[in-house]
Amino acid sequence: MDRVPVLKLGDVLIVSIQVDLQDQGVLALQEDLADAVVATGARGVIIDITAVEIVDSFIGRMLATIASISRMLDAETVVVGMRPAVAITLVELGLSLGGVRTALNLEKGVALLNSSEDTQIAAAAR
């Protein structure tokens, strides 16, 4: 079974899905990420789907679930690099990915996480 490597960069975990994942691989990624968030104390998770050709309801639900699990573990999730055709198809499929933040690319995803962390720090200082 293909396993997606989880990379750590500062406070952020980055995964880039490069293969057409089987359903078990999708579920394994969910667990690997939850473990990694706790083990590293990461504040953010970025899932790069630049290379993903389709997102069906199973993968879409996985993305939403990862976002929910991460939030419960005090980390923010951003999905980056969605292809235009994938976005069009997801909307038509009826999957809005509610609760999942998105950014156009990795750079913007990192910027988004940084800005929301600043907000948290500012709020705590008041």
Added chain:
Amino acid sequence: MTSSGELAIGGSSDIVLVRQRVRAAALEVGLSLVDQTKIVTAASELARNALVYAGGGRVRIEIVRNGVRMGLRLAFGDDGPGIPDIEQALVDGWTTGTGLGLGLGGSRRLVDEFDLRSAPGEGTLITVTKWTR
């Protein structure tokens, strides 16, 4: 080279295989990138449905022609328990399983033609077609 043929759906690795074969056929037919993505996504949903609700099934991939338009037709068949209430099964959010209930209704929106035949105890046959524009 032709991408037509029949594939068995017996495990989740077959869902990946179905996606790859449908993608190849969609390219051969000349569907646009968005339409390729739509038909492959629909195929992924329907293959998973066959696996989850019927324990497996098969798909026939066929390149069809209607005048000058080319199309890709996929027929998903299974010998599972069948669908007692087809209208209900097509409603978004309705599921007897643990999924989101978007598979059937969502797939129907992603294709140009959608035909569902099923009866309790007689399995299910879902035929979808996507035409070039």
